[in-house]
Amino acid sequence: MKWRSTLDSPRKRRGAGRITLSAVAERAGVSAISVSRYFNQPASLSEVLRERIGEAVAALGYVPNQVAGGLASARGRIVGMVVPNISGPIFADTIQAFSDALAAAGYQLLLASSYFDGEKEESAVRAFLGWNPAALVLTSHFHTPACEKLLEGADVPLLEVWDYQPSRRPIQVGFSHYQVGVDAARYLHGKGYRRIAFVQNSAPGDYSAMDRRDGYADTLRELGLEPWMFVPTASAPFEAGKQAMEALMARAERPDAIVFANDNLAAGGLLAGQRAGLRIPGDCAVLGFGDYPFAPMLLPSLTTLKPPAREIGEIAAQRVLQAIGAQPAEGGVERLNLLQCRVVERESC
Amino acid sequence: MKWRSTLDSPRKRRGAGRITLSAVAERAGVSAISVSRYFNQPASLSEVLRERIGEAVAALGYVPNQVAGGLASARGRIVGMVVPNISGPIFADTIQAFSDALAAAGYQLLLASSYFDGEKEESAVRAFLGWNPAALVLTSHFHTPACEKLLEGADVPLLEVWDYQPSRRPIQVGFSHYQVGVDAARYLHGKGYRRIAFVQNSAPGDYSAMDRRDGYADTLRELGLEPWMFVPTASAPFEAGKQAMEALMARAERPDAIVFANDNLAAGGLLAGQRAGLRIPGDCAVLGFGDYPFAPMLLPSLTTLKPPAREIGEIAAQRVLQAIGAQPAEGGVERLNLLQCRVVERESC
DNA sequence: TTGTAGGCGTTATCAC
DNA sequence: GTGATAACGCCTACAA
Numbered sequence: 242m243k244w245r246s247t248l249d250s251p252r253k254r255r256g257a258g259r260i261t262l263s264a265v266a267e268r269a270g271v272s273a274i275s276v277s278r279y280f281n282q283p284a285s286l287s288e289v290l291r292e293r294i295g296e297a298v299a300a301l302g303y304v305p306n307q308v309a310g311g312l313a314s315a316r317g318r319i320v321g322m323v324v325p326n327i328s329g330p331i332f333a334d335t336i337q338a339f340s341d342a343l344a345a346a347g348y349q350l351l352l353a354s355s356y357f358d359g360e361k362e363e364s365a366v367r368a369f370l371g372w373n374p375a376a377l378v379l380t381s382h383f384h385t386p387a388c389e390k391l392l393e394g395a396d397v398p399l400l401e402v403w404d405y406q407p408s409r410r411p412i413q414v415g416f417s418h419y420q421v422g423v424d425a426a427r428y429l430h431g432k433g434y435r436r437i438a439f440v441q442n443s444a445p446g447d448y449s450a451m452d453r454r455d456g457y458a459d460t461l462r463e464l465g466l467e468p469w470m471f472v473p474t475a476s477a478p479f480e481a482g483k484q485a486m487e488a489l490m491a492r493a494e495r496p497d498a499i500v501f502a503n504d505n506l507a508a509g510g511l512l513a514g515q516r517a518g519l520r521i522p523g524d525c526a527v528l529g530f531g532d533y534p535f536a537p538m539l540l541p542s543l544t545t546l547k548p549p550a551r552e553i554g555e556i557a558a559q560r561v562l563q564a565i566g567a568q569p570a571e572g573g574v575e576r577l578n579l580l581q582c583r584v585v586e587r588e589s590c
Numbered sequence: 591m592k593w594r595s596t597l598d599s600p601r602k603r604r605g606a607g608r609i610t611l612s613a614v615a616e617r618a619g620v621s622a623i624s625v626s627r628y629f630n631q632p633a634s635l636s637e638v639l640r641e642r643i644g645e646a647v648a649a650l651g652y653v654p655n656q657v658a659g660g661l662a663s664a665r666g667r668i669v670g671m672v673v674p675n676i677s678g679p680i681f682a683d684t685i686q687a688f689s690d691a692l693a694a695a696g697y698q699l700l701l702a703s704s705y706f707d708g709e710k711e712e713s714a715v716r717a718f719l720g721w722n723p724a725a726l727v728l729t730s731h732f733h734t735p736a737c738e739k740l741l742e743g744a745d746v747p748l749l750e751v752w753d754y755q756p757s758r759r760p761i762q763v764g765f766s767h768y769q770v771g772v773d774a775a776r777y778l779h780g781k782g783y784r785r786i787a788f789v790q791n792s793a794p795g796d797y798s799a800m801d802r803r804d805g806y807a808d809t810l811r812e813l814g815l816e817p818w819m820f821v822p823t824a825s826a827p828f829e830a831g832k833q834a835m836e837a838l839m840a841r842a843e844r845p846d847a848i849v850f851a852n853d854n855l856a857a858g859g860l861l862a863g864q865r866a867g868l869r870i871p872g873d874c875a876v877l878g879f880g881d882y883p884f885a886p887m888l889l890p891s892l893t894t895l896k897p898p899a900r901e902i903g904e905i906a907a908q909r910v911l912q913a914i915g916a917q918p919a920e921g922g923v924e925r926l927n928l929l930q931c932r933v934v935e936r937e938s939c
Numbered sequence: 940t941t942g943t944a945g946g947c948g949t950t951a952t953c954a955c
Numbered sequence: 956g957t958g959a960t961a962a963c964g965c966c967t968a969c970a971a
Contacts, residue, residue, distance in 0.1 A: 261964060272942050277966065287940060302743055307720035308660045309964035312947050317657060319700075319721075327689065328682035330883065337677040337703065344702055349717055351668075352701050353693055354686065368698055371656035372668075394651055396608075479887065508887040515889055534679065535884030538828065538857040540864055610948060621958045626950060636956060658948035661963050942971080948963105955958080 260303045269297035280305055311373055320561055321351040321369030322378040323362050330533040338554030346562050348375060357446045363388040370395050376561040382406045398564035402557050407577050414557045414578040418449045421546055421582050422456020425500045425528055428584055430464055434498035434526060437461060438469040440485040442502040443476055450502040457500060469496065482509020490519065498526040504533040504545055511539055511589065527589040541588035549580040609652045618646035629654055660722055669910055670700040670718030671727040672711050679882040687903030695911050697724060706795045712737040719744050725910040731755045747913035751906050756926050763906045763927040767798045770895055770931050771805020774849045774877055777933055779813055783847035783875055786810060787818040789834040791851040792825055799851040806849060818845060831858020847875040853882040853894055860888055860938065876938040890937035898929040
């Protein structure tokens with residue numbers, strides 16, 4: 242039995258005992274700063290040194306300490322992102338694309354969810370700021386006053402994505418939900434439908450869905466038609482969709498097309514229609530929003546408006562990298578990035 | 591016009607000019623270490639100091655610098671996690687639950703995706719290690735040799751989730767895919783089905799799906815039945831599922847039940863069956879795996895085996911917190927955590 | 940192209 | 956209970 246605890250390597254309480262820059266430098270017979278340059282500006286080193294250092298790094302299995310580096314340089318290679326949720330179908334593609342683009346540039350993603358709760362967002366932002374992030378990305382423009390103050394004082398590049406409020410200061414990457422409502426109404430009108438209903442989201446706090454509704458309503462009036470709103474009471478979206486479809490089709494005057502605030506509602510509606518023996522789109526057309534993964538698998542498959550989720554993530558990453566100078570940006574960083582949703586035509590319309 | 595750039599606050603190039611611990615200390619009339627204790631061991635401070643410091647913190651809007659703290663204490667409040675992908679339906683719930691539990695304990699999640707690629711995983715692990723993470727979580731047990739070496743040398747608590755290899759060193763949180771295959775076969779057999787086919791995943795590298803297949807095959811033989819495998823060639827899972835259903839039902843001897851390697855395949859199969867006018871489950875029952883969000887929305891709704899995704903995330907977070915001492919663990923940290931999938935009965939079986 | 944000196948903001952250690 | 960001092964590991968600034 243070895244007396245590890247007392248004899249060999251007293252194991253300093255601090256500094257985890259990991260291999261340091263100096264250890265590599267010593268082994269390579271160079272100064273510490275040269276090893277630093279090996280990682281940060283390899284071009285400024287002679288071939289000879291680069292090779293010697295490379296060997297030492299490999300032999301020792303050295304991994305640069307980003308924490309120490311971040312402290313010394315006052316800028317870390319971390320980007321924080323707050324989304325309402327990770328597991329839903331909405332933001333997942335954006336997170337994925339964003340994360341991949343960052344990783345490719347050597348930056349890491351710090352992720353947190355807010356569940357549409359300002360307090361949660363604020364505490365995530367506070368936690369992120371402690372890590373000296375290179376940039377912060379938020380998914381709404383509504384923040385608590387304390388959060389706004391934090392962000393203002395932080396001097397960190399800030400993006401707001403999945404939303405588009407050109408009047409706000411931060412870089413915007415998103416689309417207009419109002420325009421989505423307009424597009425939905427025009428699309429159905431163009432297809433010949435005239436009694437077009439809109440089923441709202443029963444979940445509270447979904448302000449974006451209300452923007453879509455407003456776009457729908459205004460456009461219908463413009464077209465000389467009467468907007469027709471239905472607000473389900475069921476809280477589960479799938480149930481709410483069923484409820485809406487049943488209620489609307491039970492009326493004397495039925496709609497000939499229904500816009501649902503999102504695909505979950507639409508799926509519920511579709512299924513209720515199916516079970517009731519309705520022909521869709523013959524008796525009533527159905528249009529969703531989101532292009533959730535199940536949309537093509539429904540019967541009939543769901544026509545829906547697809548938000549540019551992946552694109553948002555990609556462009557956001559680009560803007561972040563430009564804002565921190567990790568990527569060139571001729572003419573400065575584009576502050577307003579308005580993207581478009583597009584109709585994915587399937588069978589339900 | 592003010593001469594900001596030249597006169598006031600020359601703005602040091604380093605140290606981002608943020609409010610520091612000492613600034614708070616000065617304002618509160620105490621030493622820096624007391625402010626540090628205010629955040630880390632508030633119990634060791636007198637009521638008076640705590641109040642004074644609290645005021646100063648609020649007034650200055652001070653946010654502790656985790657980077658500096660991490661360097662000084664050699665342990666950061668960050669946990670790294672590598673998943674094959676973020677946007678798929680599989681890991682999202684795990685990430686969500688894991689992230690939430692960590693955040694509640696004051697830890698942050700650093701996330702990266704590997705796309706089932708060992709090299710990508712390795713580079714993510716290397717990047718994470720640079721941040722001195724409190725723990726690392728990986729979603730498979732297959733790592734590159736270099737990655738294994740990194741992990742070994744790192745002295746960081748390591749978990750492997752969504753997989754269960756009791757013989758391996760790291761903490762395991764997952765379930766047995768083989769057992770899933772067994773359960774699927776037994777479930778269908780118990781329902782009276784006797785000609786049970788299994789449709790494999792056409793995507794390469796999905797070793798877990800092969801484990802499920804083996805469990806199915808062994809169990810069928812045990813029951814005195816002949817295993818019956820089908821391997822689609824189409825690469826898109828939805829198409830592959832269609833292809834499998836069409837091919838199997840075109841045979842003289844049809845299966846009376848089909849196990850699909852996952853819900854995407856099953857959805858494709860279901861839809862192909864529908865369009866062909868098949869009664870499901872009358873003519874052929876369908877069983878999936880994954881309980882993807884669309885499973886209840888299909889027609890007929892899909893009976894499937896639901897993996898404990900959320901539970902994996904929760905337990906993983908618990909084990910992480912226990913391993914780093916942020917949460918008590920009587921009798922040490924449970925190294926083996928074997929969870930169960932369960933059948934979600936719907937209409938397709 | 941390479942090296943030296945000093946500090947980034949915090950916490951561990953030890954003394955009072 | 957409170958404070959002074961010395962790291963933590965690296966990078967900026969400047970010099971050679």
